[in-house]
Amino acid sequence: MASQTAAGIAMNQSRAARAASPENRRLVAAWLFVSFALIVEMFGIGAYVQNDNAGLSIMAWQPVSGIIPPLTHAAWERMFALYKTIPQYQLLNSHMDLAGFKAIFWPEWIHRLWGRLLGLDFGIPLVWFWWTGRLERRLRPWLLLLFVLGGIQGLIGWWMVASGFHPGMTEVSVWRLSIHYCFATALAIAVFCSGLVVLRPESERLPPAEAAKYRTARGFAIASIVAICIAIVAGTFLSGTHAYTIDNTFPLMQGRWIPPGYATLHPFWRNWVLNKAAAQWDHRLLGTVAALVVIAAVVAAIRADLPPRARDAFLVMGGLLIVQYILGVTTLVSKILDIGIVHQMNAVLLLAAAVWAYFELRGRRSA
Numbered sequence: 235m236a237s238q239t240a241a242g243i244a245m246n247q248s249r250a251a252r253a254a255s256p257e258n259r260r261l262v263a264a265w266l267f268v269s270f271a272l273i274v275e276m277f278g279i280g281a282y283v284q285n286d287n288a289g290l291s292i293m294a295w296q297p298v299s300g301i302i303p304p305l306t307h308a309a310w311e312r313m314f315a316l317y318k319t320i321p322q323y324q325l326l327n328s329h330m331d332l333a334g335f336k337a338i339f340w341p342e343w344i345h346r347l348w349g350r351l352l353g354l355d356f357g358i359p360l361v362w363f364w365w366t367g368r369l370e371r372r373l374r375p376w377l378l379l380l381f382v383l384g385g386i387q388g389l390i391g392w393w394m395v396a397s398g399f400h401p402g403m404t405e406v407s408v409w410r411l412s413i414h415y416c417f418a419t420a421l422a423i424a425v426f427c428s429g430l431v432v433l434r435p436e437s438e439r440l441p442p443a444e445a446a447k448y449r450t451a452r453g454f455a456i457a458s459i460v461a462i463c464i465a466i467v468a469g470t471f472l473s474g475t476h477a478y479t480i481d482n483t484f485p486l487m488q489g490r491w492i493p494p495g496y497a498t499l500h501p502f503w504r505n506w507v508l509n510k511a512a513a514q515w516d517h518r519l520l521g522t523v524a525a526l527v528v529i530a531a532v533v534a535a536i537r538a539d540l541p542p543r544a545r546d547a548f549l550v551m552g553g554l555l556i557v558q559y560i561l562g563v564t565t566l567v568s569k570i571l572d573i574g575i576v577h578q579m580n581a582v583l584l585l586a587a588a589v590w591a592y593f594e595l596r597g598r599r600s601a
């Protein structure tokens with residue numbers, strides 16, 4: 235019995251050593267970063283679906299059997315007949331034929347397929363890494379939680395889509411769209427952070443005395459994260475109300491700094507979410523505030539003479555910010571929504587870069 239226990243302890247120790255080895259950490263981190271990249275791709279697909287107004291084309295929630303698209307003409311006709319029962323078809327698309335329906339079906343089908351693939355991409359390696367002792371003990375429940383949250387994101391997606399079937403609705407609820415987008419962003423960033431945690435163990439963080447020197451730059455990294463998150467939430471209201479369809483001039487709206495239609499809804503706060511002019515103005519303003527905070531962070535980082543990895547992170551964040559701003563303004567003035575797709579994907583990368591910048595300046599808990 236005693237020898238069995240000793241053998242068990244030895245095995246646990248060898249598993250822990252294996253999990254902590256640099257090669258293993260790189261492998262696990264690569265899996266997490268690839269998963270992050272696939273989620274960013276998912277943002278692009280989701281944006282395409284939204285631009286095409288295709289999100290309401292599949293009226294069933296079938297996580298497993300839904301992977302099989304209609305295979306016969308009769309099956310297509312059945313699917314189309316279902317779509318004909320919802321207000322979006324009756325109020326907007328009553329002229330649509332089967333070919334038109336197929337054109338909105340496929341983007342939504344690919345969106346859901348990608349969600350399933352993400353589940354496999356995360357779930358299968360999770361089981362394998364766990365089984366073969368490649369995951370540090372403290373990470374296991376966290377990664378399992380992320381997997382479960384991925385499933386919940388799918389449910390939120392369906393809850394969002396279902397809001398578009400209500401009487402009088404021709405698209406999904408702005409609120410639910412915003413929650414769907416924000417939850418996806420949080421998940422993407424959580425996966426990215428997990429990759430960083432695996433790649434950079436406690437021992438590779440800055441010694442506390444050095445970390446203290448960079449307090450200001452670290453504070454700016456946190457401020458950038460907060461400002462970018464706020465701009466993202468405002469972006470979801472702009473996107474959800476299709477506010478890019480009005481006032482396509484920059485920086486003024488209808489020749490004014492504050493558009494005349496800003497406060498038409500009551501109570502006042504509803505304008506922030508549901509009023510096109512207000513949603514667009516808020517996003518411009520908050521995007522600009524985020525841009526200024528990020529620029530200040532990059533200046534602070536350059537002046538602080540940071541360690542190379544941290545400096546790189548701040549510079550990447552600054553570069554992505556410039557790209558983000560240009561993409562936002564270009565989407566607005568051109569009304570080319572394909573540019574908006576890249577703007578949405580880049581938002582997640584920008585937030586990830588800000589998190590990375592913060593991460594590189596974290597100190598060890600002890601000397």
Ligand code: HEM
Nearest residue numbers: 415465466469470473478518521524562563565566574581
């Ligand atoms: C740091 C700055 C910015 C961030 C993080 C950001 C983020 C976002 C996000 C996440 C969305 C999409 C949300 C969704 O689809 O639910 C969005 C949409 C949009 N943003 Fe930005 N944005 C920024 C700056 C700007 C600026 C400065 C402009 C233009 C003045 C702009 C114009 C737009 C437009 C027109 C859309 C709608 C695109 C569409 O519906 O497809 N953004 N933004």
